Amino acid sequence: MKKTITTIMLTIVLLTLTAVPVFANESELIKVGLKYGSTAKNSYTLTCGDGFYVGESTGGDFAETEDLTEYDTLVVTSADGAIVLQTTDGTTIFDDLTGQVVLPESYEEGATISVDGNSYRGGLCFTENKDGTLNSINILDIEYYVYGVLNGEMGHLSPLEALKAQAVTARSFALTNLNRHSQYGFDVCCGTHCQVYKGYSDEYKETCKAVDETAGLAIYSDGKAVPGYYFKNSGGHTQDAADVWGGKVSYLQGVVDEYSPSYPWSVSFTFKELEEKLTAAKKSVGTLQKVAISERNSAGAVAELTFTGSADTVKITKESVRTFFGAGLVKSTMFSFGDAEFSDDDTGSDADAGDIFLYNGSVKTVISKKVYAIGSDGKAVQITRSGAYARNAASTVKLSEAAASTGTKPASSSSTVETATEGPLVINGFGYGHGVGMPQDSAIQMAKQGFTFDEILKYYYTGIDIR
Numbered sequence: 001m002k003k004t005i006t007t008i009m010l011t012i013v014l015l016t017l018t019a020v021p022v023f024a025n026e027s028e029l030i031k032v033g034l035k036y037g038s039t040a041k042n043s044y045t046l047t048c049g050d051g052f053y054v055g056e057s058t059g060g061d062f063a064e065t066e067d068l069t070e071y072d073t074l075v076v077t078s079a080d081g082a083i084v085l086q087t088t089d090g091t092t093i094f095d096d097l098t099g100q101v102v103l104p105e106s107y108e109e110g111a112t113i114s115v116d117g118n119s120y121r122g123g124l125c126f127t128e129n130k131d132g133t134l135n136s137i138n139i140l141d142i143e144y145y146v147y148g149v150l151n152g153e154m155g156h157l158s159p160l161e162a163l164k165a166q167a168v169t170a171r172s173f174a175l176t177n178l179n180r181h182s183q184y185g186f187d188v189c190c191g192t193h194c195q196v197y198k199g200y201s202d203e204y205k206e207t208c209k210a211v212d213e214t215a216g217l218a219i220y221s222d223g224k225a226v227p228g229y230y231f232k233n234s235g236g237h238t239q240d241a242a243d244v245w246g247g248k249v250s251y252l253q254g255v256v257d258e259y260s261p262s263y264p265w266s267v268s269f270t271f272k273e274l275e276e277k278l279t280a281a282k283k284s285v286g287t288l289q290k291v292a293i294s295e296r297n298s299a300g301a302v303a304e305l306t307f308t309g310s311a312d313t314v315k316i317t318k319e320s321v322r323t324f325f326g327a328g329l330v331k332s333t334m335f336s337f338g339d340a341e342f343s344d345d346d347t348g349s350d351a352d353a354g355d356i357f358l359y360n361g362s363v364k365t366v367i368s369k370k371v372y373a374i375g376s377d378g379k380a381v382q383i384t385r386s387g388a389y390a391r392n393a394a395s396t397v398k399l400s401e402a403a404a405s406t407g408t409k410p411a412s413s414s415s416t417v418e419t420a421t422e423g424p425l426v427i428n429g430f431g432y433g434h435g436v437g438m439p440q441d442s443a444i445q446m447a448k449q450g451f452t453f454d455e456i457l458k459y460y461y462t463g464i465d466i467r
């Protein structure tokens with residue numbers, strides 16, 4: 001009897017051991033562009049400590065076509081119109097790499113291959129451009145790909161449940177963007193256009209654990225796998241995809257973001273600088289006379305700016321509101337015009353979740369230890385929480401009453417139209433990024449408060465399944 005129990009226990013242990021490392025979609029390979037287009041090179045140096053072999057990808061695996069285990073360094077280049085493998089002294093040892101993958105001899109045991117000094121799991125393949133340069137492509141299991149994405153997108157020291165939420169979004173993005181760069185012969189690029197991917201050298205035990213614990217899981221909406229859009233900080237309310245990019249997407253609806261850490265920012269532009277930006281955008285208005293926030297969306301963000309000048313009037317809408325000013329300057333569309341930038345005191349980083357943030361006089365969400373109100377004059381003022389009164393464009397609101405309405409969407413507020421008739425135009429805002437989907441800062445905050453990765457995802461993606 002005792003022996004039987006031991007056998008059963010041993011069987012359970014063995015089953016557990018074999019079950020853990022198996023990826024749910026093990027057969028899925030992804031091709032990641034490393035160098036392509038303007039960064040493509042004429043040749044690449046490959047190194048692998050225990051030798052190479054050349055293979056073909058078949059389904060989710062590789063089948064060997066040539067054993068090259070005697071070499072630890074090889075050069076890929078083009079010769080006579082073909083992509084060839086050469087030894088370091090220029091002898092061609094494999095004369096057509098088209099459709100072939102160069103792999104480390106023991107890739108199945110997790111061996112890595114290096115190209116120009118960077119290490120990757122899986123193998124490498126190459127495609128040729130019209131000008132004779134070669135694109136380098138890493139082909140590997142999607143799970144390994146997510147290993148190499150997480151640190152670049154969130155940072156390995158983030159809480160585990162936040163990393164797991166990010167792993168699911170990254171995997172979902174990959175699964176729904178296969179063939180995005182088919183003109184170069186790969187699926188996704190390794191930069192911010194797709195997702196930042198740095199390969200084996202950017203793997204950490206924390207990020208690999210987050211991938212393993214969510215193996216194969218992706219986001220589904222209305223029965224289909226969908227990409228998990230994300231960004232840094234919501235400023236208190238995420239955005240409807242329709243308000244940012246146009247077109248309604250059922251799972252990408254703006255939500256009140258109770259978990260957003262405060263992220264205030266300020267920037268100023270002279271009217272001359274704005275005239276130059278308008279000219280560069282082919283929207284010149286002559287001498288600029290007036291800038292107005294002419295529309296806000298249901299999240300309270302700026303939906304339309306109107307520039308009026310001596311010669312013309314132009315409008316800038318939706319996502320262009322943010323991108324018009326230049327990368328990273330106007331960090332989000334959650335902004336107001338002010339007559340002074342946030343001071344260091346206003347933008348202190350000692351904010352904690354659980355307190356109150358006001359935007360344009362509307363209570364938006366509970367996010368920071370410091371409390372800000374932006375009045376009708378556009379000026380941000382910091383107030384203390386207890387017994388304080390927030391200044392509002394229309395009235396003075398006792399903060400305790402205002403707090404009671406936390407959690408409701410601010411009304412679409414045409415009443416908060418703001419105008420500047422002379423420079424410098426001071427813009428004070430909160431948050432960073434396009435605002436659609438999951439704010440990474442909030443995912444981290446939720447994880448710190450004990451929420452699980454699926455709770456985090458379901459908070460920011462409306463009506464989704466995770467499977």
Ligand SMILES: [Zn+2]
Nearest residue numbers: 188189193194
């Ligand atoms: Zn890309």
